[in-house]
Amino acid sequence: MAVRVQSDPFDLGAEANAFVAAQAGGMGAIVTFTGVVRDVAGGLQAMEIEHYPGMTERALHKIEDEARDRWQLGDVLIVHRHGRMQADEMIMMVATAARHRADAFEAAQFLMDYLKSRAPFWKKEHTGQGADWVAARDEDEDALKRW
Template sequence: MEIRVQAEPFDYGAECNAFAARAPGAGAVVSFCGIVRDASGQLARMEIEHYPGMTERALTKIAAEAGERWDLADVLILHRHGPLAPGETIMMVATAARHRAEAFAAAEFLMDYLKSRAPFWKKEITATGEAWVEAAERDESALKRW
């Protein structure tokens, strides 16, 4: 299991390849990459805040829970913080398991958690001002299936 919270950009392809290489017994690797989206067409940047230490502990706990629910060979959670421009990678999740169903389910579980419960705070900055991003009802609803 690897948990990384960092300000620096990452190479999604390289991260996926490195993750797959360290899980040679797995029959499936599932990955997801989140990208800063400019839904309004007005986003200058998004600023992501977190509390070092607390964030890593929370992500480690949820990754361990995924490992208890599904038979996983490995888990990677990588999340950025700081100022991010539209189009930049913001996070990725990767899971490795013997079978695809477990890898997909665990990855979805982790993504739903990251979207709704992970201790990150996001602020959108536009030409007209700033606003903290509220949790969306669809994201909260997604957690109910777990």
């Protein structure tokens, strides 16, 4: 298992290959999810992500522990960037390994749902009009209720 919070970009292909190669035998399903910077309104100059060093890693490990209580998982990887990024850059990824795909898919979705509203990251959008903190969405909070 690994949780990494970094400002540098990551290589999705290299991460995914290394993740698959590191699995013990019998892991028949690997799911990866990647989050990408969206230019929602047009004119995005940069996306800035702030986080709470220390608590971020702690919160991500807790979310992973929770996922492990619910599904039969092999490794779990969470990589999340902070700092400034441009539209279409990769912000974060999760990977899950399991014997069967249902566990891998569901655990990846669970990790994403919790990561969005329970890990201390905040997004700020910079445009030609200035900079604004992205507001949390009710749908993201509601998404937790299904688990």
